[in-house]
Amino acid sequence: MLTCKDFLGWLNEYLDQTADPETRKQLEAHVTACPNCWVIYDTTQKTVQIYKGMEPQELPPSVHERLVEALQKKLASK
Numbered sequence: 001m002l003t004c005k006d007f008l009g010w011l012n013e014y015l016d017q018t019a020d021p022e023t024r025k026q027l028e029a030h031v032t033a034c035p036n037c038w039v040i041y042d043t044t045q046k047t048v049q050i051y052k053g054m055e056p057q058e059l060p061p062s063v064h065e066r067l068v069e070a071l072q073k074k075l076a077s078k
Protein backbone atom coordinates (compact mmCIF):
# COMPACT_ATOMS: atom_id res chain seq x y z
CA MET A 1 0.00 0.00 0.00
CA LEU A 2 1.35 3.42 -0.93
CA THR A 3 1.85 6.17 1.61
CA CYS A 4 0.58 9.71 1.05
CA LYS A 5 4.15 10.80 0.38
CA ASP A 6 4.46 8.14 -2.33
CA PHE A 7 1.19 9.26 -3.82
CA LEU A 8 2.22 12.91 -3.95
CA GLY A 9 5.52 11.92 -5.53
CA TRP A 10 3.61 10.18 -8.32
CA LEU A 11 0.83 12.76 -8.66
CA ASN A 12 2.19 14.45 -11.78
CA GLU A 13 2.75 11.14 -13.57
CA TYR A 14 -0.68 9.98 -12.51
CA LEU A 15 -2.35 13.14 -13.84
CA ASP A 16 -0.36 13.00 -17.07
CA GLN A 17 -1.17 9.27 -17.30
CA THR A 18 2.51 8.49 -17.73
CA ALA A 19 2.74 6.18 -14.71
CA ASP A 20 3.05 2.50 -15.55
CA PRO A 21 -0.16 0.42 -15.26
CA GLU A 22 0.88 -1.36 -12.06
CA THR A 23 1.68 1.95 -10.34
CA ARG A 24 -1.52 3.53 -11.63
CA LYS A 25 -3.48 0.71 -10.03
CA GLN A 26 -1.83 1.36 -6.67
CA LEU A 27 -2.29 5.12 -6.98
CA GLU A 28 -5.95 4.62 -7.81
CA ALA A 29 -6.39 2.38 -4.79
CA HIS A 30 -4.73 4.97 -2.55
CA VAL A 31 -6.67 7.98 -3.83
CA THR A 32 -9.95 6.08 -3.43
CA ALA A 33 -9.15 5.19 0.18
CA CYS A 34 -7.46 8.43 1.31
CA PRO A 35 -9.63 11.59 1.58
CA ASN A 36 -6.59 13.87 1.93
CA CYS A 37 -5.01 12.69 -1.30
CA TRP A 38 -8.38 12.68 -3.04
CA VAL A 39 -8.72 16.42 -2.34
CA ILE A 40 -5.20 17.10 -3.62
CA TYR A 41 -5.77 14.96 -6.70
CA ASP A 42 -9.19 16.41 -7.45
CA THR A 43 -8.08 20.02 -7.00
CA THR A 44 -4.90 19.58 -9.03
CA GLN A 45 -6.76 17.79 -11.81
CA LYS A 46 -9.35 20.58 -12.04
CA THR A 47 -6.60 23.22 -12.03
CA VAL A 48 -4.75 21.41 -14.80
CA GLN A 49 -7.94 21.13 -16.86
CA ILE A 50 -8.65 24.86 -16.45
CA TYR A 51 -5.14 25.74 -17.59
CA LYS A 52 -5.28 23.31 -20.50
CA GLY A 53 -8.64 24.75 -21.53
CA MET A 54 -7.24 28.26 -21.63
CA GLU A 55 -3.95 27.82 -23.44
CA PRO A 56 -1.22 25.23 -23.63
CA GLN A 57 0.96 25.98 -20.67
CA GLU A 58 2.44 24.17 -17.72
CA LEU A 59 0.74 24.14 -14.37
CA PRO A 60 2.54 26.77 -12.29
CA PRO A 61 4.72 24.87 -9.81
CA SER A 62 3.44 27.09 -7.02
CA VAL A 63 -0.06 25.57 -7.25
CA HIS A 64 1.24 22.05 -6.74
CA GLU A 65 3.62 23.21 -4.00
CA ARG A 66 0.83 24.96 -2.12
CA LEU A 67 -1.31 21.84 -2.25
CA VAL A 68 1.50 19.62 -1.02
CA GLU A 69 2.28 22.09 1.76
CA ALA A 70 -1.34 22.16 2.84
CA LEU A 71 -1.49 18.38 2.97
CA GLN A 72 1.75 18.10 4.89
CA LYS A 73 0.45 20.57 7.48
CA LYS A 74 -2.74 18.57 7.75
CA LEU A 75 -0.83 15.33 8.23
CA ALA A 76 1.56 16.92 10.73
CA SER A 77 -1.31 18.20 12.88
CA LYS A 78 -2.68 14.69 13.44
Ligand SMILES: [Zn+2]
Binds near residue numbers: 003004005034
Ligand atom coordinates in the same frame (compact mmCIF):
# COMPACT_ATOMS: atom_id res chain seq x y z
ZN1 LIG B 1 -2.99 9.68 1.07
